[in-house]
Every structure is written in structure tokens, then in C-alpha cells.
């Protein structure tokens with residue numbers, strides 16, 4: 001049994017001799033393995049964070065939003081284009097009606113049938129129809145110009161959509177490649193984890209995971225040059241003395257951040 005728990009009275013703590021502190025015992029080699037485990041878990045946390053904060057993700061979202069807005073613009077432009085096409089058909093029919101009527105009048109005039117008064121009335125109407133035709137042709141020309149401009153607008157928007165769709169595709173491919181790279185790295189980093197966990201032992205792992213959950217992912221750190229590797233604070237003499245006196249197999253914790261401090265040759269004890 002390399003890991004065990006021992007409870008002791010701690011008269012130096014608040015509550016006096018009633019204060020009992022449970023100390024976990026684990027062979028130093030198991031404690032050192034915790035540092036390897038912490039390195040793996042820290043890297044895995046970094047990878048998870050990198051996946052969640054990939055710069056390509058907001059870029060893809062922005063491009064997709066832009067594409068959505070462009071789709072709306074295209075729908076509106078097509079509607080306007082359809083409206084003007086109907087207007088153009090109507091305008092064309094108006095001109096044609098006047099032309100037909102003028103042609104009929106002209107034919108009757110050329111035939112020379114009817115009284116002089118009738119023929120004069122026909123001539124008068126022809127002059128009036130010519131003016132009307134000219135006005136309607138001006139209207140038709142104006143509608144044609146608008147139709148051309150709206151056609152160009154739809155064409156331009158559709159070309160922009162093709163470009164934007166390509167950009168979204170490229171960004172998504174970049175994002176997916178970045179995600180795949182991180183996933184491959186995570187798999188590689190995590191490959192040795194199970195063996196280390198088995199080597200550390202259940203009880204110490206349980207404590208490690210509990211601290212990890214409450215301490216931003218870092219549960220175990222080296223005690224290095226009298227400094228806790230977790231909170232970076234330098235230990236006071238009382239704590240250093242306590243740790244110096246603690247047996248090698250005692251799992252020591254930082255009084256400040258409660259993380260597990262692993263003693264090594266660099267601890268400065």
C-alpha cells in the first residue's frame with residue numbers, strides 16, 4: 001500500500017487539539033508522477049481552450065453573417081428586378097397600343113374614305129397619337145434604364161455571393177484543419193495519461209481531481225526554491241519548517257492555495 005491516509009491532531013491550528021487534519025501518504029515516486037500528470041492535463045486544458053478560441057471561428061461566423069445579409073439583398077434586388085420587368089412589359093404594351101391605333105388611322109387616311117371633316121379629325125388624332133407615343137416611349141426608355149441598372153445590381157450581388165461562399169469555404173477549411181491538428185495533439189498528449197493515473201493511485205488521484213476542479217486546473221506543482229509552483233508565493237519559515245519535518249511520503253499542501261506541493265531536489269529545503 002503506497003497511498004494511505006493518516007489523521008492527526010493539529011494543536012497549532014485554530015480549534016486547538018480538537019483540530020484534526022487528515023494527511024495523505026504516498027510514496028514520493030507517486031507524488032512525482034503527479035507532476036507528469038499535471039503537465040499532461042495543463043496541456044490538454046490549453047488545447048481545449050485553443051479549440052474554443054480559434055481565431056478562425058469568429059472569422060467563419062462573420063463571413064456567414066455577411067453571406068446571410070447578402071442573400072437578403074439578393075432577394076430584394078430580384079424582387080425589384082421582377083417588378084421593373086413587369087413595368088417594362090406594361091410600358092411596352094402601352095406604346096404598342098398607341099402605335100396600332102396610329103397605324104389603323106393612317107390606313108383609313110390613306111384609303112381616303114369618309115368626309116373631309118372625318119379625314120381632318122383623323123389627321124388631328126394622328127398628331128395627338130404621335131405626341132402620346134413619344135411620351136410613352138420616353139417613359140419606356142426610363143423604365144428600361146432602371147431595368148438595366150437593376151439587372152446589373154443582381155449580377156454584381158450574385159458575383160459577390162460566389163466570392164463570399166468561396167471565402168466561407170476557405171475559412172471553414174482552415175478552421176477544420178486547425179481543429180484536426182489540435183485533436184491529433186490532444187490524442188498524443190493524452191495517450192500516456194491512463195498509465196500515469198494508474199501509477200499515482202486512486203486516493204491521490206481523487207484529491208488531485210478535487211483540487212483541479214476548484215483551482216483553475218492546477219492541482220499539483222513543484223515546491224521550487226521555497227516557492228509554491230501553484231500560487232507562486234514564497235513559503236514562510238513556519239511552513240518550510242513543517243515541510244522539512246514532514247516525512248517524504250507525506251503529501252504536503254500549500255497553506256495559501258491548498259494545492260499539492262511536490263518536493264524535489266530543487267525545493268530549497
Ligand SMILES: [Zn+2]
Nearest residue numbers: 228231254257
Ligand atoms: Zn500555493
